[in-house]
Amino acid sequence: MAHQAHAIPWGVLSSNFKFTSKSARHGDETNLFPRKNPAQGKELMYFAHGFAQAVESMSRTERENYPSSYDVTGSNDLLIDDVTESKIRNTVRRYRMAITRGKQRGYCPSPCPVTYMHGCTCPLSPVDRSILPWKLEDNLNQCVEYPSPHHDSTELFKTLLLHGQIDALLRIAAQPSASIEIIWAPVCCRGQIGWGELMRSTLMSYICLNVSFLKPETYDATARAAYLREEHRNPPTKPEDLDYRKAEGYERMLKRCTARAAYGVHLYPHQEFFGVGPDGSVDQNWRDSNPTMPVLETHNLHEYMPLRSDIPVVTRYLQQKGLPLELAPEVLDHAEYIPRRRLPIADDPLHPENSEELRKYLKYCWKLLVWCNVVAEGTGKKINWVYEITQCILDLWGVDELKRRTIHYYVIDREYLQLPRVDGYSFI
Template identity: 30%
Template sequence: MAHQAHNIPWSLLASNLHWSTVGGPNAIKNVTNLRPSMKPNQGKELTYFVEAFARNIEDHSLCEREKYPLLYEPADPTDLILDSALVQKITPTVRKWLSEEDQTNFPMEFAMYITTKRNANVFPSRMKREKHWHFCGRLVKTLILHDEMNAILRVCALPGVRLQEWWENSECPCNPPLLGWDQIALKALRAYICLNTIYCLPEIWDYSSGRNTESDYRNSKFYQYTLRTCTGTGQVSEVSAYPHRQFFGIGDTQLGGEFVSPKITGEKAHWVLIPNGRHPKTKYYSLEYDHYSKLSIGDFLTLEDDSLPGWQTGQSDIALVQDYLYRKGLPMELVLEIMSLAKYEPLGRLSEPHDPFHSSNQEELAKYLKNCW
């Protein structure tokens, strides 16, 4: 059953979509996707779905807000916002995004805020320098990912800290707004809608219901676009992609982000090039990449980084190898050391890699959808 199926009419949404493969006049390869069925009542039914979905988000948001005090007294500048337990909880995530920073723009002494300045002063009323905003923005997103809403609500009560203005932001007006904490919600919403919609169409994910190579949800533009835009790299702040990379098993630099053109070379490149308008002087067509659904999921995952193996270790593979070594008479401590040295470990949380709807992944998929919600 899809998540929140008793409140959100997922089946109604899915009934207005159909699986089809089409090719345009300039297409080198056909594109498979879920497309509108153009039913007579489609407009009314989709409007009903959108309204029910939005209403459910609002109702649950109000319910979550009731778990915390209605009003917060402004904290004193010396009051502790990040206590020791909270710091210990978020430290692995903070270390990850600190390690990704260019130290010329983000000096390590400022990064030490997380251990030396844990009081209200960590959120200055005015961001005097760009690095202040970057640090505080990442910190807020980290707190959201770890469900530390009490700390965020205390920050909201600080004089002059206009957290709502951080919802959508960019480095400059010429760049896409990818720095705000809205990215947490957008990626979660995108993955949530994609996977729940697919769940209502078993013929594209369940072999007993008709799934085959031609009708595999992973080869659709819908799924591949969601996968890349939720897990891709290339953004100044990538905190919002962390939970999705962990679930789908995507490396930190494996896929490009939403506004990053894929760097594709080799024999696969010509499959995904499309004309993009004729140059006014040369009369030649310029080319850009539109690679979604033009490759199988295996080729798609290695297209932008061919150093990655097409096959990935799963939980079942690890258990099998451990059992083989244990049967040879090796003590468990040595077995675990061998596995560690060989780096024989899964990249993500799925028992069967790169197939969220595999029967062995049901529990992790349910957890992921709940976390997205």
């Protein structure tokens, strides 16, 4: 069963697409292609509206878990309290290290702006936990100004989202001097990636995996054999080509969710689920469809990636060597022995033996989408879900047969968070 199957009309979306290997009509591309269905536009919009309603309804329930309003705090007050700080501490250390690490393949990152050292190990300071990082300025046409010493407001914001620290985020959003809508899609020469991309990459993975799941002929041996018996194609599809991982849409999603980016804290959960380390994937635009490496090879170009269940085993080993228990997490952290892989069967998220991890991951993706919506509304803006979903479907399976109408960016209501000067679409 697809995730949230009672609330989201997955069947309507899935039944409008068919997996085709090496489609002659599409330059030998393998992907899910739209079927000839006269009601296509209407049905896809039905899906988009149904999805939007499900997120919004779940957001209302989630919002009830937090105070209905927040006080304005003083300039020295902590917006990120000790409990929240302890939950996000390791992720902050990891992304600060990643941003300021010494020479990397292809580029030289700038050192820590506070210690001037490569490999920043600064903890969150009281200033980082105050209102300061959120007093962002958008100098129209130039760069977003990041007022806090580490200039890492976008990464810090995304970290709070990943850890579901919604109370802290709503408190930040409620401050009149905070302007976090600027970092939804920031324009900045440093290359910071906003929380809009956190939402979009999650949405793409969530939709792609749920729809692929409804095509068992692309991952289940029995369903595949049955499908091929009924297929009237000449020459027939080879069994090994009937594989969801060979679809262009899946490859684009994987590239987007596991890309190597200096400001990529929002990709950590996806990299961990798909088992692609921060240095393992190819560094290029995910929209670029030029085949570089077959997807099965982009996986596992790297050293052994610890499973979450490996950590207690190694901790026990360190203890046997005489290391005090409380030091073990620190040692593992320094050795970057952090869980990087969740799937027992690597590189095959839909494998039946991975179903438990898949279920957990999809549940987490759904929570992230709901959290993004709750926080967006906390800033007084809205996420235009219909616009986001139609765009996502086009990113995954967009071909000319998918008839659409452009909605120009200047007619899209300003109350919506969107990419600057990017049009939307409506299926017809």
